[in-house]
Amino acid sequence: MATTQRVDPDCPPRKNGMSLVFDNISKIVGDEVHIQSMNLRLESGSFNTLLGRTGAGKTTMLRLMAGLDRPSSGRILMGGRDVTTVAVRRRNVAMVYQQFINYPNFTVYKNMASPLEVAGVDLEEIRQRVGRVAEMMHLEDYLDRLPAELSGGQQQRVALARALVKEADLLLLDEPLVNLDFKLREELRIELRNPLADSGAIVVYATAEPQEALALGGNTIIVDQGRILQQGLAAEVYRRPESVRTARLVGDPPMNMVEGTIGDATLRLGTADPVEVPEHLLTLSDGPYVFGVRPHHVRTMSSGTAEIEIGARVGLAEISGSETSVHFEYAGAPWVSLQDGVHPRGVDDPIGIYVEPRRIFAFDTGGALLAAPGNDSEAPVA
Amino acid sequence: MKTENNRAWFLVLPVFALVAFSAIVPLMTVVNYSVQDIFGPDDRVFVGAEWYREILQDDRLQQGLLRQFVFSFAILLIEIPLGIAVALAMPRRGRLASLTLVVLALPLLIPWNVVGTIWQIFGRADIGLGGVLVTALGVDYNYAANPFDAWATVLVMDVWHWTSLVALLCFSGLKAIPDAYYQAAKIDGASAWAVFRFVQLPKLKNVLLIAVLLRFMDSFMIYSEPFVLTGGGPGNSTTFLSQTLARLAVGQFDLGPAAAFSLIYFLIILLFCWLFYTTMMQLGRGSQQ
Known part of the structure; x- marks a missing residue:
């Protein structure tokens, strides 16, 4: 089992030292504990998989990382800087969801370009970046189409391309392939590995399927009931699950x-x-x-x-x-x-x-x- | 082994019979009246397009039509944006949301002629709460004597009566937008206006189309409320098309011209609904590069 952890001395990660740290993070809503005193460190340019059942706290973790939610207690550090209270738009984050989220009346091109336009990137660079990512995601022929004119798989490709083109420091994927049929899911998962690993961002990929986590490889974080049970390379977690709970979660x-x-x-x-x-x-x-x-x-x-x-x-x-x-x-x-x-x-x-x-x-x-x-x-x- | 026959048509037959009795037969009766001059059961003359020619040159129809267009477009211009605004301002969940829905639905549950009666009293400068209030503000207001006041009252009445419908439709449309859209827009750094313009409005397109069609058709056929409120007056200033038609058919018993009038009326509604439909479907594709 090969991992996708990128070790390439000729091409160091784009943003050096941009690590993400959860320092004793808790998230409590009402009297429900979503995340319980969590400590986590994700390295720059790393590929991380959050594996856990529905309701384990994966989405809450992603929302906290993105800055969509504030933790009830604890600190979030990005590249050593405390970003706990920094607004989403100042964090340079990209996120992909289960649902195929695109601007409904923008063409594929405009959909991909819009985050860059908001960020004030110049037009020529937008054109180049969109072109490059569109090619990578096999969307070159659909740039003039509206999302509604595409199949589900293509719509999700657009959403993924939108996230990739932004070249964010943090790329969050919340079960992005779960709404696709089995065959398409496998296909897109294989295709996604390289663009995600090469993005230079800290990639966090949440999934409820052990197979998906193992196939994607990288740093696997087992989450259950708002806690991290185990963390390590996918194959290592699979071979040596530290507890009965982990053992049952990493197999299907x-x-x-x-x-x-x-x-x-x-x-x-x-x-x-x-x-x-x-x-x-x-x-x-x-x-x-x-x-x-x-x-x-x-x-x-x-x-x-x-x-x-x-x-x-x-x-x-x-x-x-x-x-x-x-x-x-x-x-x-x-x-x-x-x-x-x-x-x-x-x-x-x-x-x-x-x-x-x-x-x-x-x-x-x-x-x-x-x-x-x-x-x-x-x-x-x- | 697949056998092919036309037996499936039998399944359509009951619906066809029903539609024939409810729509096609009455419509054809109107067509029949519109091309004949009928004096009695056995005494009728075929007049061709004469009634149509007469009606199209009739200035009652022309003026009624003009008033009708001004009224319907004014209604759409007020009720659609206002309905969207109300829907956006409504609480999305909790007990307050249910309460708002009930309150909003109330005007829709009142019979139309009662709405007319309510506003007839409400607008009176001597005993009506609204009328007294406006008069107290120093406005010389009398919807029974002043055409402008009459128009204003009819418009406000319709807005009160029907904005809820637009708001309820938009509210359901807004509720159908997954939360992830808002999150994605937030991550993109989109402003509140951009979220409305590029997420909410496009997602509302289909319910807005229904709202525009319903409000156009209904307002274009408005009868009971102004009939009760102003009786079409003062003068003919609030006499809309259906009231003109009712006077012609029931008041003067001119069934031939009235039938021709009805068909023209019907075709106008059909034409405009088609126009709204096609333009709004086109609009959704508008912001391409």
């Missing part, structure tokens, strides 16, 4: 969890027969643990190697594309198996479930990560 379907014990040099996963403790868990002392297994490591067919076998009944079997997911209950917890291939199964069919001990994550009973499978045993991220 979420990681399967079950209680178990280690004792007498054996590992017992839920109600299954004990097996030999795998190498990466040997350092753990005897006692109760919470074990986690990723859905694509929960097999419905034996691979013939050392395995833990679980008997279960199919709760729901779903075939999507070339994958089959089987939902079932194991030791009181909902589990999912995700396997390649199409395997139709009926509800309530008895089914054999196989887990390789070397794939198991171990957490303490409080939910903190103790041991993760080694990198070599991880399948590459799709």
Whole structure:
């Protein structure tokens, strides 16, 4: 898994040292806590992904970064300067939304040019910048059209181009691809990576989809209930989720969890027969643990190697594309198996479930990560 | 296997029958009257376009038409901007918003002739609150004797009665604009005027089109309120088209000319609605480079 963190010595970030800092930020509306004493530092030219469920506080964080909202307490620093009370228009920020937001009676060209016109950029430069970004976003042929005459995907391209052309210090994207159909979303996401990484701005991309966060890479910030759970490179967060909550948030379907014990040099996963403790868990002392297994490591067919076998009944079997997911209950917890291939199964069919001990994550009973499978045993991220 | 036949037409038939009875048959009756001179059930003469020629040269129609245009355009010029302004000033949520909506809707719930009666009393200089107030301000005001006062009263009455409709339509249009538009405009550093001009107004285009069409059609056909308030006077100064027509048809029983008048009236409304529609649809595309 490559990251898009840009390290290019020939072309340093345009604005040097323009970092963004959340210093103990809280946002409380009425008696609802949206953001809880948050500390965060985003470096100049970095690409950051906010990953969290709907309502986790991602949008609030973006609004605070933009200056659309004031924090209830704490300071926001931009390039070392306190901007907590600085108005939006003086912050040089660009933002893209879920909805396709463009001026309805401006042409695509005018839409892209308008932020620059307001900023007083001279006409020739506007023409060049709009031309360059339009080419990058494949909008050259649509410059004379009105937004209403474009498809949804093209409208969002215009909105993205509007944000890029501004060359802002801070580029905020609030689930920009969520209103597009699946195929278009993948396509635009791949296309967006380079323009975003090369923009020189601090890019913050909020998403509720773990796959999207992993595919975009960069610095991933896991947000839940107004707090930052974990921060790090996307692949690193995926490989070593620091807690059960993070582990469940960075996978889709979420990681399967079950209680178990280690004792007498054996590992017992839920109600299954004990097996030999795998190498990466040997350092753990005897006692109760919470074990986690990723859905694509929960097999419905034996691979013939050392395995833990679980008997279960199919709760729901779903075939999507070339994958089959089987939902079932194991030791009181909902589990999912995700396997390649199409395997139709009926509800309530008895089914054999196989887990390789070397794939198991171990957490303490409080939910903190103790041991993760080694990198070599991880399948590459799709 | 797809069979093709014309059976789908049967589905349209009930609607066609309904429209025939409600619109086509009455309209054709009017057409029938407008080309004949009818003395009795068995005594009629085909007169061709004579009634049309007569009516078009009739200065009652010409003057009525002029008054009607002045009135309708004045109404649009006042009610549309005022309605937008009221909608912009309205609170967007909370209990106050519901209260404002109810208060605004009140004039729309009053029967039209009652509106006329209300203003007839309200405007009286001896006992009406409005009339007394204006007189106390030193204005020699009497809507029954002075044509200017009569016009002013009819206009104010219509504005009072119908601005709410425009405001309610605009309010719903404004509520439909996602908050992200305002945020985006704010980030762009757009002024309040720019937000109105480039976000709100274009987004209101469709409801404004409906508002303009409704207000034009309704005001062009206005009858009850001025009929009750001024009776078309003083003189003929507030006699609008429909009242002229009513005098001709019901008062003088000149059904032939009245029928020709009705058709011309109808065509004028149709023509102007089409004009408004096409120009407003064009306007939306106006600010291209």
